Amino acid sequence: MMSLARISLGGAVKQQYLFKLRAYANLFVSLVAVQIIALLFTTGGMVGMSGMGSEYLDLEIRFYSGAILFVFTALWIAVNAFVLTLPLSRHVDFSFVTNRLSSNLANFGFLVTAAVAGGVTVSLGSLLLRNVLYYTGGGSSLIIGANFLVRPDELLTGAAVGSLYLLLFGAAGYLAGALIQLHRSLYVLLPALVLGVLFYEAAHEQLRLLQVINFYRLEALPILFILKIVSSVLLLWSGAALLSNRTEIG
Amino acid sequence: MNAVECRELTRYFGRTVALNDLSFAIKKNTITGLVGPNGAGKTTLLKILCGHLRKTAGDVRVFSDDPFNSLKVSVNTVFIDDHLALPATLTIFDTLEAARLFYPNWDHRLALRLFEYFSFEPRKLHKDLSKGQKSTFNMILGLSARCALTIFDEPTVGMDTAVRRDFYRALLQDYLHHPRTIIFSSHLLGEIEDILEEILLLGEGRKCLHLPVAELRGYAVGVRGPAETVEHFIADRDLFRRERFGRDKIFVAVRNSFSGEALQEAGAMGLEVFPIPAEDLCVYLTARTKGGIDDVFSED
Numbered sequence: 001m002m003s004l005a006r007i008s009l010g011g012a013v014k015q016q017y018l019f020k021l022r023a024y025a026n027l028f029v030s031l032v033a034v035q036i037i038a039l040l041f042t043t044g045g046m047v048g049m050s051g052m053g054s055e056y057l058d059l060e061i062r063f064y065s066g067a068i069l070f071v072f073t074a075l076w077i078a079v080n081a082f083v084l085t086l087p088l089s090r091h092v093d094f095s096f097v098t099n100r101l102s103s104n105l106a107n108f109g110f111l112v113t114a115a116v117a118g119g120v121t122v123s124l125g126s127l128l129l130r131n132v133l134y135y136t137g138g139g140s141s142l143i144i145g146a147n148f149l150v151r152p153d154e155l156l157t158g159a160a161v162g163s164l165y166l167l168l169f170g171a172a173g174y175l176a177g178a179l180i181q182l183h184r185s186l187y188v189l190l191p192a193l194v195l196g197v198l199f200y201e202a203a204h205e206q207l208r209l210l211q212v213i214n215f216y217r218l219e220a221l222p223i224l225f226i227l228k229i230v231s232s233v234l235l236l237w238s239g240a241a242l243l244s245n246r247t248e249i250g
Numbered sequence: 251m252n253a254v255e256c257r258e259l260t261r262y263f264g265r266t267v268a269l270n271d272l273s274f275a276i277k278k279n280t281i282t283g284l285v286g287p288n289g290a291g292k293t294t295l296l297k298i299l300c301g302h303l304r305k306t307a308g309d310v311r312v313f314s315d316d317p318f319n320s321l322k323v324s325v326n327t328v329f330i331d332d333h334l335a336l337p338a339t340l341t342i343f344d345t346l347e348a349a350r351l352f353y354p355n356w357d358h359r360l361a362l363r364l365f366e367y368f369s370f371e372p373r374k375l376h377k378d379l380s381k382g383q384k385s386t387f388n389m390i391l392g393l394s395a396r397c398a399l400t401i402f403d404e405p406t407v408g409m410d411t412a413v414r415r416d417f418y419r420a421l422l423q424d425y426l427h428h429p430r431t432i433i434f435s436s437h438l439l440g441e442i443e444d445i446l447e448e449i450l451l452l453g454e455g456r457k458c459l460h461l462p463v464a465e466l467r468g469y470a471v472g473v474r475g476p477a478e479t480v481e482h483f484i485a486d487r488d489l490f491r492r493e494r495f496g497r498d499k500i501f502v503a504v505r506n507s508f509s510g511e512a513l514q515e516a517g518a519m520g521l522e523v524f525p526i527p528a529e530d531l532c533v534y535l536t537a538r539t540k541g542g543i544d545d546v547f548s549e550d
Contacts, residue, residue: 004313004398005354007325019348023337091335094302096352099319245319249302 009102016098016106023092024110027080028117031073035125038072043132064133066126070162073118077166078173081111085177085244094249104241111170119163123155164229168216171236178240181247253278253399253431254299258308261294261455268294270455271308276433276448278398281425283442283463284435286452287536292435293331295452296403299433300329312399323399325354330392331403332385336376342387343372346394353395361394364420368413381408389417393424400432414438418445439529449528453536466528471506471513475499475521483516490526490534493544503534 042064051060083089084107093103130148180186201209216232219225254276261269269291276282284292297303298310301317301324310317317323336345346365350356365372368386379387385408392400406414422445425432436442443449449466451459459466470490473480477500488505495501503526508516516523526534539545 004322005325007321007354009321012321012325015352019351022344022348023340026339088335091333092337095335096349097321097325099301099321099324101319102321246304248304249297 007097009105012097012099012102013105013109016093016096016102017109019096020106020110021113024080027114031076031114031118031121034072034076035069035121038069039125039129039132041072042066042068042129043136064129066122066129069125069129070122070165073122073162074166074169077111077114077118077170078176080114081107081170081173082177084110085174085181085240087181087250090247090249100245100247101241104237104244107174108237111174112167115163115166115170118166119161120159122162122166123159126150126158127155161225164226165216167233168229168236171233171240175236175240175243178243182243251278252276252311253313254433255311256295256308257310259295259298259305259310260307261291261298261303262306263294268455269298269305272452272455272457273308274450274457274460276431276450278431279429280447281421281432281434281445282448282450283439283446284433284450284452285437285439285532286458287533289454290452290536291455292452293403294455296329296331296401296433296435299399300324300327300401302329325352326398327401328353328392328395328397328399329401329403330388330405332381332388332405332407334384334388334391338375338377340376341373342370342376342379345376346391349391349395353397355396357394357396360424361390364390364393367416382410382413383408385409386413386417389420393420396424396428396430398430400430402432402434402436404435404437406436406438414441418442421445439532440527443528449532451532451535458535459532463528466531467525468506469528470503470526470531470534471508472501472503472524472526473516473521474501474524475519479519479521483519483521489540490531491537491542492540493542503531 051058053059090103093106098106127150130143130150133143134148176190180190197209216225216228219228252275254274256275257273259269259272260267272291272295284296286292294303298305299312299317301312301320304318312320312323313326315323317327337348340348343365346358346361350358350361368383368390370383370387376384376387385405389402389405392402392405406417409417418441421432421434425445434442434446439449443463446463449459449461449463450457461469473484475483477494477498480500480502484502484504487507489502490505491501491503493501506525508523513523534542541548
């Protein structure tokens with residue numbers, strides 16, 4: 001006679017989370033790959049360049065920035081968050097012990113881990129970028145010193161802010177995925193809608209999208225910034241969890 | 251005490267009805283064979299029981315809980331079919347290790363011994379296994395999880411005869427040592443009926459039969475002989491099948507409600523009377539016509 005096993009929601013979430021860390025460990029390898037590609041773009045292409053000159057002088061200023069690195073990492077987390085909502089990923093969860101809520105919560109835990117890994121590596125990546133420029137760009141004499149040196153606390157703040165933004169992108173990707181699972185037509189409609197809005201905004205120069213971005217970007221108070229991001233993420237996640245709580249595992 | 255109870259369970263897919271007013275109960279610690287033709291609703295039923303699919307109407311209870319989104323049902327249920335999705339990045343050995351952490355009653359010693367017996371290469375990926383090997387590996391997962399409700403949906407796909415026999419033996423051995431509720435769906439009833447205690451037969455989403463296997467074996471008899479004599483002999487008993495063969499001979503399968511004397515008489519009348527195997531009876535009971543495929547070729 002077999003007695004029934006018991007499990008709490010917390011226990012199930014923890015088990016699923018640890019399982020995902022093992023099963024999706026390869027995503028962290030892909031993170032490194034994506035960032036290396038981003039750095040190649042940055043050192044090769046440059047973000048901006050201006051040149052001027054006279055008879056005696058030829059001046060060229062090159063701006064390097066970690067922006068591409070961040071954009072690539074944001075895409076990485078958004079795409080992977082999206083993939084976590086696809087039927088195949090759900091199927092794997094349901095091959096073991098889970099319900100829809102614990103599967104979602106474990107995914108959120110995994111996304112937090114991914115965001116922190118992304119934020120820290122983006123921050124460190126900017127150091128790497130400086131090093132690469134130092135050794136390939138002719139040494140310190142040609143680099144503006146004030147921008148070249150980074151204080152440890154700046155590095156830490158960078159990692160934290162980067163992680164928070166990545167969390168936001170991850171949550172957006174996750175909600176998009178959960179939405180698309182609702183009906184097959186949304187596979188076409190949702191991307192079309194997003195692109196449509198972008199083109200419309202660009203064409204009409206109204207850029208309300210910018211206001212959304214500025215809502216986070218221009219926040220001067222750290223605690224408010226954190227609050228804004230965290231509450232947005234929770235909102236996106238709750239939406240996704242509600243949408244997917246009736247999903248069938250075909 | 252029942253492990254599974256369904257009352258008027260109904261499930262639609264769009265306009266197709268997959269389960270139709272299905273009511274039955276499965277007692278704790280029994281092995282039940284779930285049989286029926288393709289499209290009878292077997293997989294739909296099993297996926298509702300393990301909480302993967304929703305019901306449309308009616309009531310379904312597994313360990314007295316609604317299985318949809320129930321963690322209690324999930325931790326006490328293992329569902330094995332040939333589409334079992336496992337992480338593509340884990341080796342099969344790591345997959346066993348991962349499964350071990352999920353199931354409180356997991357028997358790792360059994361898992362490793364079966365793993366070795368079937369000569370699995372620990373570092374292989376699940377996707378690189380052959381069809382039969384996948385089924386064998388999934389079977390190891392299903393047995394070792396030692397869940398109070400263990401569901402196998404067509405678990406022997408691709409397995410060769412030797413492995414299938416080993417599987418049936420292993421299942422029976424493990425069941426005897428650790429009784430639990432096992433539901434086994436298969437098209438090969440002839441192969442598995444020896445390990446089953448009960449049979450639940452579905453046809454077009456409805457329950458056709460739910461009986462102990464022993465009763466099913468004596469449920470029907472076949473009678474063969476000249477058409478008129480046979481018709482006279484079976485009188486108005488429940489007819490499950492009628493096939494013509496030869497010029498004026500027929501074979502019928504009818505409900506076995508004959509007395510011993512009547513059966514002896516039959517011999518004297520030149521009729522052959524023989525038991526109908528459970529597997530054949532299930533085919534007859536779920537067939538749309540009494541004559542089977544022959545009706546397609548019949549002139550009238």
